[in-house]
Amino acid sequence: MITPTPKVYTVNELNNYVKGILDSDENLKYVYVTGEISNFKAHYSGHMYMTVKDEAASVKAVMFAGNASKLRFVPENGMKILALGTISLFPRDGSYQLYITAMQPDGAGxxxxxxxxxxxxxEAEGLFSAEHKKPLPLFPRRVGVITSSTGAAVQDIFNVLGRRFPVAQVVVRSAKVQGEGAAQDIAAAIREFNEQNGADVLIVGRGGGSVEDLWAFNEEVVARAVYASSIPIISAVGHETDYTICDFVADLRAPTPSAAAEIAVPDIFELKSDLDAYKAHIYNVTKNIISAEKARLDAIQKSGALKDPVLKLQDNRRSLAYLEEKLTDITRNTLEISKNRLSSLAGKLDALSPLGVIARGYGIVNDDNGVVSSVKSIKKGDSVTIKLSDGSFGASVTEIYGE
Amino acid sequence: MEHNYEKSLARLEEIVKLLEEGGQPLEKTLELFSEGTALISSCSKYLDSAEQKITTLMNNGGTDE
Known part of the structure; x- marks a missing residue:
């Protein structure tokens, strides 16, 4: 047996050796790990440091800025996560770590x-506060629409605006409403309208879709742009049941794009009937005022102030007329009476006329001394004239007879 | 000049209020009446003359829903 000569490593060499082993293990290249986050630290550089643990054990983990920036949530201590990463060793500490490339909450999405x-x-910053919400204009002249120019939403909006309030001009700013860069485009569109003062009210939204499709409207950049807008904004994202951050920041949330259009403008038919009502009202009120004035005038006329002179005048007129009539009557009567008297006198006169007597066959005898009315005033041989109705003749008295 | 519907309507409401309150001289009443009816007819004209104008501003290569 040859006892191998023990190799003496420096610590650095050792750590790097172990690191090499770990890095070469295919099984450790893509590891899914579930656990709970603790000791979470977000470094200003964007890197995230944490410990992932379960009941029995823990492992250090790091997520570098490049990957961390893609997270749609902020990791927190106690949060259960599912992380995908690589196992390697950090030579400086001699501890092996999970280098997280992607992470998602375990359980809730x-x-x-x-x-x-x-x-x-x-909400904590006050972006949803009711005090910040701007009132919508009652009669907008320009309605700005930020949505996809080819989506269903824009057509719905056109239809409603055209039906309800064709008076308004519609300015559509086509925007990317889903996918990479959508939130930035929506935010830019909101800013553009504000910079150009391009609308009196803005409808920002899109038609229905999955949570992912609607996601742009949940992004902070959109929320900030909506909050900063001085033009009132109606948020209209997806269907009635979809709620987005944009909805909360907007001055008003509409359940759908069509509903947003309904809210944005008044109904022209209602306005017309309002005008009719105004017209009728003004006519009536004015008519009543004039009637009241007339009544007042009548009352003044009937009251003492104007009554005396007027009536007096009327009375005077009337009595004048009466007098005139009376005068005429009297004159006429007097004349009549005079006429009658005249004619009766004439009759009497006629009866008394000697001519009338003569006409009946009598004659008037005259001598030089006048009418002979007695035989005693004449004597035999006198010449007399005898007047008859149609002439006279001379005669001589031949005999005188007493009665 | 662009018609200001909101302003016209506000004035109309004011006129109605003044007429309703009464107490105006008859001459003033008739003045208000004719101003009111003139406002109503200009508002009606505005509503009737309307034809929707749609302006489309394109973004730089927007994708669709």
Whole structure:
């Protein structure tokens, strides 16, 4: 038996030797390890250091910045995880470690953990606070839409806006809504609208999809952009049951893109009927005011103030007319009476006229002294004139007879 | 000039309020009335003249849903 000469290693050599063995073991190249995180430290460089343990044992673990930056959640002490990594040895400490390349929460999905964590963080910062929420404009002139230009959502939004409020101009900023860079694009679109003051209200969203599809709307960069927007934002992501961080930060959450469009603008038919109501109301109120004024005027007219002179005038007019009439009547009557009297007098006069007597065959005898009314005033041989109705003749008295 | 619907409506409400409160001289009432009806007709005109304009701004190579 040859006893081999013992090889003397330096510590560094030893550690590197063991490291070599570990690194060459194919089984240790891709190892899935489940356990609970403890002693978690996130270094400012982006590297993460922790211990992964179970009830009986523990192993040191490190996740370098390159890999750690891809995590959608922040590891915490006590969190159960499933990690994929490589086993190697850190020569300086002589301890072997799990070099984690990917990690996800064990049990609850990574996304839901990430969601809860970001939600908690932003809520603590006040990004969801009600005081920060801006009121939506009642009658927006320009509605900005940030979504995929070819998705179903944009068409739904167009339809609703066109039906409800065609008055508004619609400005669509097509954005990448899922996959790599989607969150950044959405955030950029929000900033662009703000820089250009391009809309009175913004609809940010997309149609339904898986949690992964909607993920961009759960990213911090979107949340920050929404919060920073001075244009009010309606978040409309997926279906009614989908909640995203964007929903919480937005000024209003709409259950769907169509609903967002409904919320963004008023209904033109309602506005028209409101105008009709206003019109009727203004007419009525004004009519009532005028009626009231009229009534007031009437009341003044009926009251003493204006009554006396007016009535007096009317009375005067009336009595004047009465007097006129009376005057006419009287005049007429007087005239009538005079006429009648005249005619009766004329009759009487007629009866008394000697001419009338003559007409009946009598004659009037005149001598030089006038009318002979007695035989005693004449004597035999006198010449007399006898007047008849149609003339007269001379005669001589031949005999006188007494009665 | 662009029609400011919100402003017009606010003024309309003010006019209605003034008329409802009453106490205005008749001349002022008639003035408010004609201002109100003018606002209503300009608002109606605005609503009727509308035709939706859609402007699309493209991003740099967006992918679709």
């Amino acid at each position: 990574a996304l839901s953990i990430a969601f809860e964590q970001l939600k908690k963080k932003l």
